[in-house]
Amino acid sequence: MATPQMALGDCDIPMHAVINILADGTIVGRVHRFIFDQGTIQFVSAYPNALVATFSPLGVFGDHLTGQVQIPANGSTAKLSPNAQNVCVNFQISGESVSPTPARSVTVGCAPLTIVVDANGDLGIEDSCIPNGGAVSFLGADDIPSSGITLSFTTNEGNKPFGLPFTLHAGQSHPLHAVNTDVTVTIATSSGIADGTGGTVKIGSGGGGPQPGG
Numbered sequence: 001m002a003t004p005q006m007a008l009g010d011c012d013i014p015m016h017a018v019i020n021i022l023a024d025g026t027i028v029g030r031v032h033r034f035i036f037d038q039g040t041i042q043f044v045s046a047y048p049n050a051l052v053a054t055f056s057p058l059g060v061f062g063d064h065l066t067g068q069v070q071i072p073a074n075g076s077t078a079k080l081s082p083n084a085q086n087v088c089v090n091f092q093i094s095g096e097s098v099s100p101t102p103a104r105s106v107t108v109g110c111a112p113l114t115i116v117v118d119a120n121g122d123l124g125i126e127d128s129c130i131p132n133g134g135a136v137s138f139l140g141a142d143d144i145p146s147s148g149i150t151l152s153f154t155t156n157e158g159n160k161p162f163g164l165p166f167t168l169h170a171g172q173s174h175p176l177h178a179v180n181t182d183v184t185v186t187i188a189t190s191s192g193i194a195d196g197t198g199g200t201v202k203i204g205s206g207g208g209g210p211q212p213g214g
Contacts, residue, residue: 016079017106021045021071025098031205032131037086037109040079043071051095056125057114060089061106071095088113090128103129103202112137112175115199117151117168119143121189123199130178132204136162137175144170150190151198155183161203178203 017033023046035041041061045051055067060082062069071077071093086109094100103125105113112135116124119141130136138151152165161180168174182204189198 015039017041019043021047021051021093023047025051025093025095025101027093027101027104031129032105032107032134034107034131035082037082039108040081041106042077042079043069044076045071046074047071047095047098049073049096049098051093051098053091053093055089055091055106056128057087057089057116060084060087060108061091082108085109086111088130088134090125103127105129105131105134107131107134112177114139114173115201116141117144117149117189117198119145119149121149121198123187123189126199127202128199129202129206132181133178134203135175135177136201137173138168140168140170140172140174142170144168146170152188154186154188155180156207157183161185162201183207 015036016039017035019041020028022028025047043053050073051071053069053071055061058064058067061080069077088105088107088111090103090105092100092103113128113130114137115128116139148167148169150165150167153160153162155161161178161183162176166174184206185201187198
């Protein structure tokens, strides 16, 4: 079920969620979708060419190696059941003449979005999203050195939606609940990618104003 801090509009949890794609390849409706543990999702597309939905982390929806679901042209997928419970996943749509869409989320039951942090400070999902009132769980990869990887969080509003920096160690899981809404959080790591930024987490609309289900 939804956490008490979620916006009331986000607490409408159905057994089946339909994700509609318009003829121009854009997705309409809620950015953040919720289903019960035994629920299903389905893509319905009006786009004239086949598309691909790619899910992260792997193993919940789609092919277990790629996370991909094939969406037929002017058609719909079968109802897709999750292979895990109490989990949050992100997905993007891509295809011919369609650039990958911004990340959207599907929450199965009630759980944080898990993001793996590797020994270089890289994030398993570099640009992710969660609903307002949602949570992220950072998981340290087994090859992180004994000194750990330090994560810190900032936004363009100067607040700290995930609190103070912390050091993540190998095999450790560190869940954090978002205390701000509709902001984009920049995550810096002590051994980050080339530009020094581990990635971003968009909370709700990400700061672009309220969106349906954001």
